[in-house]
Amino acid sequence: MTFEVVMAGFGGQGVMLMGQILAYAGMVHGKQVSWMPSYGPEMRGGTANCTVIVADEAIGSPVVAHPYAVVALNRPSLDKFESAVRPGGVLIYNESLISTPPTRSDIKVVAVAANQIADELGNVKVANMVALGALLEVTDLVPMECITEALKKALPAHRQDMLAVNLAAIERGKQAAEIP
Amino acid sequence: MAKVFARPESLVDMQNHYCPGCTHGIIHRLIAEVMDELKFADRAIGVAPVGCAVLGYMYFACDMQEAAHGRAPAVATGIKRVVPDGVVFTYQGDGDLASIGCAEIVHAAARGENITTIFVNNGIYGMTGGQMAPTTLPGDKTSTSPYGRDTHKQGFPIRVAEMLATLDGPAYIARVSVHSVPNIVRARRAIKKAFEYQIAGKGFTLVEVLSTCPTNWGLTPLEALDKVAKDMLPYYPLGEYKDVESEAGAKK
Amino acid sequence: MSERVLMKGNEAIAEAAIQAGCRFFFGYPITPQNELPEYMSRRMPQVEGTFLQAESEVAAINMVYGAAGAGARVMTSSSSPGISLKQEGISYLAGAELPAVIVNIVRGGPGLGSIQPSQGDYFQAVKGGGHGDYRLLVLAPANLQEAVDLVTEAFDLADLYRNPVLILGDGLLGQMMEPVLADLYRNPVLILGDGLLGQMMEPVEFRKLPKRELPPKTWATTGMRHHPHKNIINSLVLDAPGLEKHNLHLQEKYARMKLNEQRAESLHCADAEVVIVAYGSTARIAKTAVMSLRQSGLKVGLFRPVTLWPFPVNALGELVPKVKAFLTVEMSAGQMVEDVKLAVNGARPVHFYGRMGGMVPTPEEISSECVRVLGGVR
Structure with missing residues (x-):
């Protein structure tokens, strides 16, 4: 199986890091993985996105036109990628920053108030992890222990105290995405 | 009988290709004498330019590299970084250094690259047949300024020594001439100082040497030497433009 | 380890x-x-x-x-x-x-x-x-x-x-x-x-x-x-x-x-009717296409030059008598295809598909191009 995920948001929302953690976790899980950033002349602001692929077979193109899942952290990202999701795929969107919900009915759409939840946890920077949690809940891409290991690697030595809040953010994201 | 004059050991025993009356031979000799005196030929690596001195790699009795046009300072940079205890020098003309190689010389100087550049300025492209150089004097006729260099159309000559002396990287910048014996003696002194500074690790050094081109100037060798004194010296004043060891820094 | x-x-x-x-x-x-x-x-x-x-x-x-x-x-x-x-x-x-x-x-x-x-x-x-x-x-x-x-x-x-x-x-x-x-x-x-x-x-x-x-x-x-x-x-x-x-x-x-120094990699070329020739990133995309075409029972292969100079003419030449046509895929207007043609030397048709300007071909595009070539040789 091959799962492609596009993660998109404002520069600074941590979409690149979120993607790298997913890719790393996939690798820890023994899968083939790739991570590919969008790169352009903009350095600040604008929209940033990356494509992560987690697969059983060797990965062909690290970029895809129609990913299995999209995580949109802001409105421009939703506008850009909603139509790209493969029929039957998954769309996670950040309802804290996106007031107009997606219209697609042939995919699984999940709203998560990523910024609000991150605020409640006392650190708005972990909104990306909330969204990642929602994605993990809906897709079962990689087991949680692989994500934990990736996060441990991702946090530098002097930031290991941030592990708890990141894990909490992922947990809250999972809960928010739970199908009632 | 005591030998009072001989070919420096650091010059290869062969006939060079320079025109009669050209001062390249004198300048080569001065470098070789300094190599002999300071005894660094066995760790010298020279870089020859494109221009009249393109065959310079044959004449010096040390390891040599032949660079692309204008790129000698970049090539020398690569060498010096690999052989930091080598004595690395470039030998470049005015077209090579002040026109096509302007970026390379400015940045090697700005980096304080610990190399020595001997810059031979005769205000003309010799090898290609007497075209206008960046250092051709206003009014001078060349094969590409047949009506004389018109500063309105062809701009002004570049004073390399003064320009590079504004940078913080160089340790020593001087302009000398070889149109008379006293000046040749002073030129030798400047070249020696430049190499001594490099050996001491002080940074980038450059000696600009005012030189002649009787062939392309259309003058006899003696007339050519006179032209240096009469026309070039007023535009290109001699002196030390930068010396990190001198308290005044620059004294003319 | x-x-x-x-x-x-x-x-x-x-x-x-x-x-x-x-x-x-x-x-x-x-x-x-x-x-x-x-x-x-x-x-x-x-x-x-x-x-x-x-x-x-x-x-x-x-x-x-x-x-x-x-x-x-x-x-x-x-x-x-x-x-x-x-x-x-x-x-x-x-x-x-x-x-x-x-x-x-x-x-x-x-x-x-x-x-x-x-x-x-x-x-x-x-x-x-x-x-x-x-x-x-x-x-x-x-x-x-x-x-x-x-x-x-x-x-x-x-x-x-x-x-x-x-x-x-x-x-x-x-x-x-x-x-x-x-x-x-x-x-x-x-x-x-x-x-x-x-x-x-x-x-x-x-x-x-x-x-x-x-x-x-x-x-x-x-x-x-x-x-x-x-x-x-x-x-x-x-x-x-x-x-x-x-x-x-x-x-x-x-x-x-x-x-x-000629080097190349072949994938599913032994019984292939059409062989895609692609290098670098394009080859990995073409590989995805080849795998999916194979799943549909189509006999296609991939030849991937690893050395572009020297071009692997020997290995490519060995494929010529076995295949019916080649399809070169590049992110260009068609450059390597000239070397493929030189190696094939007119013995088989050499087709080309390319994208330019930073556009990356998709496996689907390559697959449909391959199916088209396959249709022509049957």
Whole structure:
């Protein structure tokens, strides 16, 4: 199986890091993985996105036109990628920053108030992890222990105290995405 | 009988290709004498330019590299970084250094690259047949300024020594001439100082040497030497433009 | 024991160079290869190497010339417009027979073009690029593991033949992250990787390739204290018979490369009716297409040149009697397809599909093109 995920948001929302953690976790899980950033002349602001692929077979193109899942952290990202999701795929969107919900009915759409939840946890920077949690809940891409290991690697030595809040953010994201 | 004059050991025993009356031979000799005196030929690596001195790699009795046009300072940079205890020098003309190689010389100087550049300025492209150089004097006729260099159309000559002396990287910048014996003696002194500074690790050094081109100037060798004194010296004043060891820094 | 570590293409290439013994890097910023010099600027001081940001690509390649002439393992990297600027120096490197490794992370052109992936520099890479009769060894990795391995090879091949070697990548390969086999150092002293990645990377040691016997660099200009005679690094030969002799020597060397260094990978070619020919990033996309076409029962294969020069004419030639048609796929208007046609020499039809300007072909596009070609040969 091959799962492609596009993660998109404002520069600074941590979409690149979120993607790298997913890719790393996939690798820890023994899968083939790739991570590919969008790169352009903009350095600040604008929209940033990356494509992560987690697969059983060797990965062909690290970029895809129609990913299995999209995580949109802001409105421009939703506008850009909603139509790209493969029929039957998954769309996670950040309802804290996106007031107009997606219209697609042939995919699984999940709203998560990523910024609000991150605020409640006392650190708005972990909104990306909330969204990642929602994605993990809906897709079962990689087991949680692989994500934990990736996060441990991702946090530098002097930031290991941030592990708890990141894990909490992922947990809250999972809960928010739970199908009632 | 005591030998009072001989070919420096650091010059290869062969006939060079320079025109009669050209001062390249004198300048080569001065470098070789300094190599002999300071005894660094066995760790010298020279870089020859494109221009009249393109065959310079044959004449010096040390390891040599032949660079692309204008790129000698970049090539020398690569060498010096690999052989930091080598004595690395470039030998470049005015077209090579002040026109096509302007970026390379400015940045090697700005980096304080610990190399020595001997810059031979005769205000003309010799090898290609007497075209206008960046250092051709206003009014001078060349094969590409047949009506004389018109500063309105062809701009002004570049004073390399003064320009590079504004940078913080160089340790020593001087302009000398070889149109008379006293000046040749002073030129030798400047070249020696430049190499001594490099050996001491002080940074980038450059000696600009005012030189002649009787062939392309259309003058006899003696007339050519006179032209240096009469026309070039007023535009290109001699002196030390930068010396990190001198308290005044620059004294003319 | 080796394990997989996640690395970014540009950084994996840089680290591979360092582990291959490269201690000198001269470069100039240009997207999409900036992570490579940035990585070198962090890493070189840790191994007592030299990173120097040159004033231009022109200066950088001439610093490479000087350093290579002094006997060092040296690298530069750039992207298309910068590689154009380096062509003068590359010609001089070839003429003076200096070993060096040049990386081109290709972007769309011509002119300033774009910064997105392309394969539009194939001609420049394999047909000479600069002036005069010369050839570069051109290696085209399709994934990061191969990039790491080929960088190591590139330094050896450069030294073996006294010839510049070009690694031809593209924006996809440079920018993507993918696992690479490596040993993790048990005593980490270094932090690898860029801002984000750096936090999750441990120092690595790539798997070692078998060591080659390499000739000593007795020709290097390191000063006469190191050798009995004066060494000269030079590409100038003014007399015509002398220069012809030098050229014949170079051609003899290139003939040896053609004989010994052709490399290619074949996938499902044994019973294929149509074989796709693609290199680098395009080949990995074509592979996806081939796998899905095979699942539909269609007999298609993939031939992937790893060396673009020498072009793997021998291996491709062996396929000619077995297949009905070839389909060359490139991120260009059709460059490598000319070498495919030369190798096939009219014996079979050679079709072409290409995207340009930074557009990356999808497996679906390649599949449908392949099905079209397949329909024509049945």
